[in-house]
Amino acid sequence: MSHFGSRCFPLYCFLLFCQLKGCASLYYVTATVGADVSLKCSYNAWHHGPLPFCWGRESTSTFGCNNQVIKSDGTSVVSRLSWRYSLSGYLRGGDASLTIMQVQESDGGKYVCRVEIPGWFNDETTESIVRVNPGRPSQPLLSIRVIMERAVRVGWIPPFNGGRAITDYIIDVKKIYDPWSSAIRSWVKSTDATVVNLRPATTYNLRLFAVNSVGTSDASNVLTFTTKEAAPEGPPLDMQLQALSTKSIKVNWRPPKVELRNGVLRSYTVSYRDNDSAVQNWLHHTVAATGDPQSVILTNLKYSTRYEVTIQARTNAGLGPASTAPLCSTLDEVPPDPPVIELEDVTSNKIFLFWTPGFQGDSPITGFYLDYKAANDSWTSAVRSWVTGTRTSVADLHPATTYDFRLFAVSSVGMSKASNVLTFATNEAAPEGPPLDMQLQALSPQSIKVTWRPPKFELRNGVLRSYTVSYRDNDSAVQNWLHRTVAATGDPQSIILTNLKPSTRYEVTIQARTNAGLGPASTAPLCSTLDEASTVATTITLATTSPAAVTTRDTTFSPVPPDPPVLELEDVTNNKISLFWTPGFEGDSPITGFYLEYKEANGYGY
Structure with missing residues (x-):
């Protein structure tokens, strides 16, 4: 074998061994920009104990890690390239997994974990291919800069862009109780905006979205704010002028429309001037805003003079537009004095009145207005009728009820003040309704218990004084009624009829009584006394x-x-x-x- 062959033979064996047995595990991991990602790597710590390992990027190495990002001795981190690389697994248990925090697109690529196993060419490697995709922007944090009458200025710090530039921001604004589906949407590119066309003194919700090429962020925090008050946009409504005397005019009106008030109404400015004078100086009168409708009486005016009157509503922000009415002239004649009314006669449902007219003023009295009401009611609920002459009667009254009566004299000049108030009660009448819930119960061969409740309150027609309980033997040839009187003391009431015949059916009725007499009777099914042997x-x-x-x-x-x-x-x-x-x-x-x-x-x- 050549020198080259002898040196490379172990390498060939190693490569052949890796091809046959497999020396590295391969994982594919996909992450989104800004998220944390974990790359798996582990070894048999139970067999080997804690072992050194490292993580590198892009390529493998025969020894160590290329482009090393973190290294451990098996129990703790020895070195790391950045704080974003950490080992969050149980190191002593053989978990060598790498966590990359706040992943960036530059973090994409190949990562290699090498665990140093004792012996020749025993190192274990795990490869992970990381693909980093851009994501949506994170949720923005919104704050209010300035609140105005019809606008609000808001601002925010650009959120994390998800790996792609933020191209737009979306602003939604709606009234507080409206659904978000009705919100008005606008698009901006800067990190602050002024939302306009809002209504004064109105509470709104506002939220923000960030947009990049990937998508739209979740909604920001929701701002709830109320715009500032403004001067009313609408004039007071239904303004009317009424001459009361030679020196006074009554002014009536209602508040502006709710949607045009622009805040809480504080007061009204009633301005008036003499329209017949060469010098028409305005005079002003302030009236607190207390209700709907409202009125004021202008006094110390000139006799038989035309007046121009305007009214303006005011909030804390200022006065609104004025409402106007046709010119009104003070009276040029004196209205009649009030009459004196007296009681002539009274029954349970009718009254007879007469009166003495007062001074007629500058014009003959043409008739009278008669007002009457129940004593506990207000005069606004009174019944008004037109009468002439000096006496009248009022029918269809309720018995045992207290009424108030008053009278006004009327002429072409106007109407007098109210007369004296005549207060009286109608007489009692016999009840119109029978006692209620009547029940009979046989107690013994000689007794029956009778129970009942008073008539309906509106049908009593006075104070109940007593009840008449009438009963008779229904099985006898001669059915004579017997009567018992029971004082009216409560609700419910009862009586026990005694000295009756055994095994006998009895018919019983009950009538309520006032001082005016007896009312209709209530009845119940026949009731039989018990047998003697019971x-x-x-x-x-x-x-x-x-x-x-x-x-x-x-x-x-x-x-x-x-x-x-x-x-x-x-x-x-x-x-x-x-x-x-x-x-x-x-x-x-x-x-x-x-x-x-x-x-x-x-x-x-x-």
Whole structure:
């Protein structure tokens, strides 16, 4: 063998061994610019223990690593080319994987991991081909620079571009409660922008996107801001002028449209001047913005003079445009004085009034406005009617109700001030409605319990004084009514009719009474007293841990009625109890239901 052959023979054997057994593993890894990427490499540390290894780029080497980026002695990093290269795996366990942080496009290419295995030509290599793709820009961070009445200036620091230059920024702006789908979108190239055409005193949301050739970033943080107030853009609405006297004019108006107020209305400036004077100086009156509608009375005016009036709304930013109305002249005649109204007669649903007119002023009185209302209502809800003469009546009133009445005299000059207020109550009437929820319950062969509730409140027509409970033997040939009077003391009420005949059907009615008489009767199905042989069943009491105890009493009787059921406790809470029961023998007729009674354990009776 030649000298050359003897020197190269081991190399040939090594290459042949690598071809047959395979000396390197090959991985393909794809990453996006800005992300972290991990390249796999490992060895059998359990067999060999911790071993030195290194990572290089582009090409392999017989010994060591070409273009080395990081080296380890098997337990820690010995050297590295940049802070972006790290070993994040468990080194003592044989994990030699390389992590490249914040990958750049220049990081693409071939990486080789070489683990130094003891012995000749035993080193293990792992190759990774890294492909780095550009990505979308990262999420921008947005901030407010200046807030104006109709615009906002925002700025931001350019985010990471993802490996491709940022070409545009997208700005979305919308009102706070609108969906993003309704946002107004604009495109800019700089790192600040002024968003215009906003409404004053309006709250908006604003967000930003960065765009490169790869795509669009995620949305930035959302800015929420309220534009500054501006002077109102619209005038006050529905302005009206009304001459009240020879020296006063009443001005009425409503606020500007909401979308034209441009902020919180603080006040109104009412300006007025004498239109008939040679020198027309404006006078001004400020009125606080307190409601809708509003009014002011201009006083100390000239007799029989035309006045021009304007109104402007004001926010903290200034005055808005003025509203105007036709010229209004103060009165040139004196209106009538108010009349004096008196009560002539009253019934349960009707009143008779008369009045004495006051001084008629400079023009004859042509009639009167009569206002009336329930005493607890405001005059804005009053019923108004036109009357003439000096007396009238008002019908269809509600019994036992207090009313207020007042009168205005009217002439061609105007309307007087209100008269004295006459307050009175209509008389009581008999109730119009029967007692409610009437129920009959046989207690024994000689007694029946009657329970009921008062009539509806609006049908009582006064204070309930008593109830008349009428009853008669429905099985007798002569059915004479018997009557019991019960004082009206509460809701509900009850009475026990006694000294009745056994096994007899009774008809019962109830009528409510006021001082004016009895109302209509309520009725219930006939109720039969019990047989003479009936006996009362026992009582079962269940104590609970709730604030109240529950007691049930079986109200059925034997042998003809059903046998009593067996009552049991199912569940109990601090304010509720659940019960179940097993019905007994039904007797001579199917059971139609049950009565459940309960009381506190220490209470008296049911």
